[in-house]
Amino acid sequence: MENNFTSFFPISSSEAAAMSLNMGSSQGFTDYFQAKEENGFLGLIHQMEDHHPAVAGSYGNSSNSNGNLSSSQNKISENEEEKLLLGMKKKDTAKKIRKPRYAFQTRSQVDILDDGYRWRKYGQKAVKNNKFPRSYYRCTHQGCNVKKQVQRLTRDEGIVVTTYEGMHSHPIEKSNDNFEHILTQMQIYTTSF
DNA sequence: CGTTTTTGACCTGCGC
DNA sequence: GCGCAGGTCAAAAACG
Numbered sequence: 001m002e003n004n005f006t007s008f009f010p011i012s013s014s015e016a017a018a019m020s021l022n023m024g025s026s027q028g029f030t031d032y033f034q035a036k037e038e039n040g041f042l043g044l045i046h047q048m049e050d051h052h053p054a055v056a057g058s059y060g061n062s063s064n065s066n067g068n069l070s071s072s073q074n075k076i077s078e079n080e081e082e083k084l085l086l087g088m089k090k091k092d093t094a095k096k097i098r099k100p101r102y103a104f105q106t107r108s109q110v111d112i113l114d115d116g117y118r119w120r121k122y123g124q125k126a127v128k129n130n131k132f133p134r135s136y137y138r139c140t141h142q143g144c145n146v147k148k149q150v151q152r153l154t155r156d157e158g159i160v161v162t163t164y165e166g167m168h169s170h171p172i173e174k175s176n177d178n179f180e181h182i183l184t185q186m187q188i189y190t191t192s193f
Numbered sequence: 194c195g196t197t198t199t200t201g202a203c204c205t206g207c208g209c
Numbered sequence: 210g211c212g213c214a215g216g217t218c219a220a221a222a223a224c225g
Contacts, residue, residue: 121198123217136216140197149216198223204216 104162116172117141119148130154141170 119137127134134151146166153159 120196122219124199125215125217128214134215194225196224199221200219203218206215207213209211209213 101163101165104164106160106162107158108160110160117146117168127151132157139168141168144168144170 118140120140121135121137123136124133125136130151131154132152134149137148137150139146139148144166146164146168148162148164151161151163153161
C-alpha cells in the first residue's frame with residue numbers, strides 16, 4: 001500500500017498542529033472511529049465530545065471502598081479543580097467538563113513518537129476489537145496535566161493513533177533539532193480530499 | 194537511588 | 210443491578 005508522505009510543520013508540538021486544525025466536528029471518540037472505519041477517513045481529527053456528559057473514571061475524589069484511608073481525601077481530581085474554578089459544586093456531574101481531545105494519526109514503525117515533551121506512562125489497557133493495547137501517558141512537567149494515549153490500529157497496524165488531551169502550559173523540554181530524525185520515523189498519513 | 198514502566202485492582206458511566 | 214468497556218491508581222519491578 002502506498003503512503004502519501006506529506007511534509008509537517010517545523011514544530012514538534014502536536015498540540016500546535018492540532019490547534020491549526022480547528023474544524024467544528026463534534027463527534028465523540030467512538031463515533032470518530034466508526035466514521036473512520038466506514039469511509040476510510042484519516043488524518044487529524046478534532047474531537048469535541050461535548051455530547052458525552054461524563055468521562056469515565058475521574059479518579060481520586062471517591063472514598064475508597066477497600067478500607068485503607070487513601071490519599072484521595074486530600075487529592076482533588078482535575079475535573080473537580082476545574083469545577084471549583086467555575087464555581088460549581090462537587091456534585092454537579094451534569095456539567096462535568098469535557099476536555100477537547102485531538103486525535104493524530106501517523107504511519108510509524110514505532111509507537112512512541114518523540115514530540116519533545118517528557119511523558120510518564122501510567123496505564124495500558126486492552127481495547128475491544130483491537131489486538132493492540134492502548135497506552136496512557138501523562139506529561140511529567142510539574143503542574144502540567146496534559147495526557148495522551150497511543151494506540152495502534154488492528155485494521156492497519158502501520159498506523160498509530162495518538163490522542164492528546166489538554167494544553168501544555170510550558171515550553172518543550174527537549175530541543176527539536178532532531179526533527180529530521182522524527183520525520184524518518186513517521187509519515188503523516190493523509191487522504192486527498 | 195531517583196525515575197519510569199508494568200500490571201492487577203479499582204472506579205465510573207452506560208446499556209441491557 | 211450486573212457486566213462490560215474505558216480510564217486511573219499504586220505498589221512493585223525494572224531501568225539508567
